[in-house]
Amino acid sequence: MLVAQHGSLHRATEHMGVTQSALSKALGRLEADAGMRLFERSSRGVTLTLVGESLLARARQVVLATHDFEQEIEAQRAARSGKIRLAATPYLVATVLTPVIARFLAHRPLASFAVETRLTLGAIQALQSGEVDFACGGLTADVPDDVCRAPLQPLNLRIVAREDHPRRPAFRTLADLANERWALPQTSSSLYQVLGHQFAELGLPPPRVSVEWTGSGVPIAELLRNTDLLGLLPHRALTGPDGHGLCVIADGVRLPEPEVALLWRDDGYLSPLCLEFREALVAFNREGEIDITHKPKD
Missing domain, CATH: 1.10.10.10 (Winged helix-like DNA-binding domain superfamily/Winged helix DNA-binding domain)
Structure with missing residues (x-):
């Protein structure tokens, strides 16, 4: 190979x-x-x-x-100990995976995690190659037939800038942001597409991206705090440490909420520990009763 x-x-x-x-x-x-x-x-x-x-x-x-x-x-030998391998988009690592992992380790102290940040396509590729047990990302692109999914809460995105941005008072609509520079994920990502589609619907040119990131751990919030760049952050992230020094701009703009999900291989083996973590993650994100669903097969 x-x-x-x-x-x-x-x-x-x-x-x-x-x-x-x-x-x-x-x-x-x-x-x-x-x-x-x-x-x-x-x-x-x-x-x-x-x-x-x-x-x-x-x-x-x-x-x-x-x-x-x-x-x-290994799972039969280790029972509730072992490693859970995850690939997820940076936003979901910070707002979804981190709090669940913290709670999980509190009652499964022998568990360990390997978490890497990738955009959705890269996370799915890692899943299909057997590098990880779970992928966590957006659902705007087609998910392969051999991958199952559990829906998670959609991302409630906000357009943000540093609190002392010199043009902050003028940022009311998307048209006001047309000439600004952005820090955004690559154009194939679901997050970029949410913003790009909104610009296109208003007849605006695509966002001017000065920093394009690929999900490899770029500290986006820190970058926004120290530049005049604009960016996107989930509302949940703004209430935590990442939101320090940042504020929502163009507050009247409501962006579509990208669908996200936890993904795993239909034919892959999941240890008892992985199954328990999957249930914990779904429960954390549940609004009402969400069933774990499989993509229909031909």
Whole structure:
């Protein structure tokens, strides 16, 4: 899989820590066992044949199945201890995951968490590759058929700026913000699309993005506090530490609330600890009774 990913024997050997000769011999044995050529070699690198592509897809399934089996065995040994791996958008890490994790650890002190921030597409990719147990993000893009979801509270977004922004008194409508500079997630994200669609409906040009972030942990609130940039923050975040020194502008503007959800693989194994955390997260976000739903299959 690493040879296919890197497209080069040299780069694959650097990643694996083996010699190129040893890797070439291993590939030769693999092709001999298969009875056909799996790789096309050229001066530009190494690419998979059609048969090689098919074998790679099967190999990925085996890796995922092996990982799930190991997780299941480990869960049986560890019972309520173990690690929960999550990928989520930065807004949801701060406003949804953090308080639930804090409560969860209070009564499951042997649990541990690995949390990484990614925008929704990256979180789903991490989920499908088996890197994480759960993804948490927006639902504006199509969710793959093999992914299940539990709806969470929509994000109640506000347009914000630093309290002493020199043009703050003039910020009443979106038209007043047309020439301002912004710190926003990339254009494919659900949050950018919420704002971009509002601008488009009013015949305004797209927001002028000076800082585009990809969900890798950029301290957006701190950036807004120390610049004249505008940004988006959930209302819940404004009531906490992130809201210090910031204020809502264009208060009469009501942005659509992006739908968000907790996502997991339909065919993936979830340990008892993961199942318990899933229920805790859904309960934290429940308004009335929300059922865990699966995306219909063909």
